[in-house]
Amino acid sequence: MLYTLNTMAFCYRPISRWTKKRRLDSGYNRAVHAMNSAYRDSDDELDATEIFESTYVTASTPQECTDGDSNFSELAELAVDTDGTVQNTDCQPVMQYCSIDRDDSTVNSDCSDNDDNISDISDDNESMVSDLRQWALKNNVSHVAIDDLLSILRRHFPELPKDSRTVMQTCSNVQLQAVAGGHYYHFSLVNGLKTVIDKFQVSDSVINLQLNIDGLPLFKSSPGQFWPILGLVTNSKIKQPFIIGLFYGNTKPASAADYLQQFVDEYSNVQHHGLNHNNNHYTIKLSAVVCDMPARTFVKATKGHTGYHGCDKCVQEGVYTNNRMTFPETDTALRTDESFIAQLDEFHHVGVSPFTCLSFGMINAFPIDYMHAVCLGVMRKLLYLWMKGPLHVRLGGHCTQQISNRLLSLKSSVPCEFARKPRSINEVDRWKATEFRQLLLYTGPVCLHGIIPDVIYKNFMLISCGMYILLSQEHCVELCDQAQTVLTNFCHHFGDLYGKEFLSYNVHSVVHLADESRLHGVLDNVSCFVFENYLGKIKKLLRKPNDPLQQVVKRVSEMCTDAPLTQSKRLQKPHHDGPIPSHLNHFQQFREFHQTGFTVSLDEKNSCVLINGKPAIVRNFLQNDDKWMVVYQFFSDIQCFYTYPFPSDRLGIFSVSSNLQELAVAPTSRITRKCCYFKDGLQHIVVPLLH
Secondary structure, X not given: OEEEEEEOOOOOOOOOHHHHHHHHHHHHHHHHHHHHHHOOOOOOOOOHHHHHHHHHOOOXXXXXXXXXXXXXXXXXXXXEEOOOOEEEOOOEOOHHHHOOOOOOOOOOOOOOOOOOOHHHOOHHHHHHHHHHHHHHHHHOOOHHHHHHHHXXXXXXXXXXXXXXXXXXXXXOOOOOEEEOOEEEEEOOHHHHHHHHHHHHOOOOOEEEEEEEEXXXXXXXXXXXXXXXXXXXXXXXXXXXXXXXXXXXXXXXXXXXXXHHHHHHHHHHHXXXXXXXXXXXXXXXXXXXXXXXXXXXXXXXXXXXXXXXXXOOOEOOOOEEEOOEEEOOOOOOOEXXXXXXXXXXXXXXXXXXXXHHHHOOOOOOOOOOOHHHHHHHHHHHXXXXXXXXXXXXXXXOHHHHHHHHHHHXXXXXXXXXOOOOOXXXXXXXXXXXXXXXXXXXXXXXXXXXXXXXXXXHHHHHHHHHHHHHHHOOOOOOOOOHHHHHHHHHHHHHHHHHHHOXXXXXXXXXXXXXXXXXXXXXXXXXXXXXXXXXXXHHHHHHXXXXXXXXXXHHHHHHHHHOOOOOOOOOOOEEEEEOOXXXXXXXXXXXXXXXXXEOOEEEEOOHHHOEEEXXXXXXXXXXXXXXXXXXXXXXXXXXXXXXXXXXXXXXXHHOOEEEOOOEOOOEEEEHHHEEEEEEEEXXXXXXXXXXXXX
């Protein structure tokens, strides 16, 4: 059997022999990895590494091939036979590789029909094609890289496709529409819902649908931006957004009515007739449209947050103070769905929203998104006021450095559920929404205590405790009224402490969050976090600046062939290190336990949990047949961490001692929450996770 290594070099000036050797080494490693992957499941036990090992060390770098004044290096092939002989083949030009454009944009909606056809491939090779497709989707591999891999694999599996577009089942051409000053592609609400039903197992006959509409800047050097319409089925087992429509232009859509027309028509149809799929009939209910404030005002055709009648929840008229629009009142009459349709407050409206014809609440179904209003709004404002605000509330450099040092000291204590670890508040300009949320709910009460003035700390604790209640499944119903009182007091104290001119819309909006929780449950049910994560994935689909809309359509067409998600084992990483009670020696031991929403392991930062409502440290996981057990130790002493605005033990937040009780065993079903376990000097604090 003959194995061939292709090394391709592209340059504009002469290169040294060491650079050539390094490129040859890199090409060698890629080829060996590709061939080992290809043979992993085959009957041929010959290892490509063994084939190359004895011959590659004697192979010289590829000879240079030139063509007139061209600076392109040519392709050299090292043919290595199974007996270890090296053959130097003729040099072939590689110009064609340098000019490949995989994303042509001719207008046609037909799927690709390349020279190869999947139906002509044998079952074994079809399985390999499917594996290649899943691998490419998982690692976001470019078509050029897939083509290079196919050129290697086809020497040993000639029935494989020649082109990456056949492997990926890429839609070859894209049909766009000129809409609202840009271009638009409609992926279809019905197709998206069918994919979710098949992939994420929707068992209910009523599908609760959420929408998200937001702008997504693409490049720093140009004004091009996406405005996607995203959908989310909230009662599916796995909550993952999908694209309904995508707009691209240099500005936001010129007309909300034109931009949303196709979605409104399609939803109106399924709203009245339902959806039939897999011999089941589904009723579609649009429960919420989750947007930030600028996007809400755009699709609702109302005044923005800088207008006098800009609050979309109450009818108060704003007060213009020190070049800022403020909303100082907290008990003004609330808007209703009926008053919005009738446009009783004519100064609040600037037109007619295209959503008014869909027969759902224009006030209740447009919740305030706490990610933008509180995390990126109030929390960012507080940090700026502490660092750059008026002198009577500004913290000195020594205080800010102390806060930063405490945050950095907690890095090793942050559980794996947090994608970002704490960093200095001097980098607040680059903080993401999850970092502000982390400071608000978890690290802030610990790091700020004893450093900032007591009156400022108490004001911060008002919003921290109020938001913790509204984000907690256990407390958002029982303590919702108390959360509303606490957040209303925060607004009053905020104006008195920092100045009335800082009572902007974001600060005022926290007064209405308790009402949102009464309608929609915990605020994470109607937050933009899940949509913002998906917007980042959309942006990563772009591989070049040209034709961004066509690129995303093609990448999404490839993802439609993705396999259904499979759930991993709940107990993972077996070990034999104990501890284990003597009467359970026949049980198998594990280091990790995976529960919906969190992972518990034996390392210190991921081992703190609530068992029957009490904080404990996990020491081991055991399994015997269908019995899953947890070995743990309770803390010997637990106390309230704070008492203002109410005792922290009501929320399951404790200050604990370092001493532990005797080992105990319980079923894993007794684990109700995972906790953050912070060590701040001699004080140890346990805070249950909400996300």
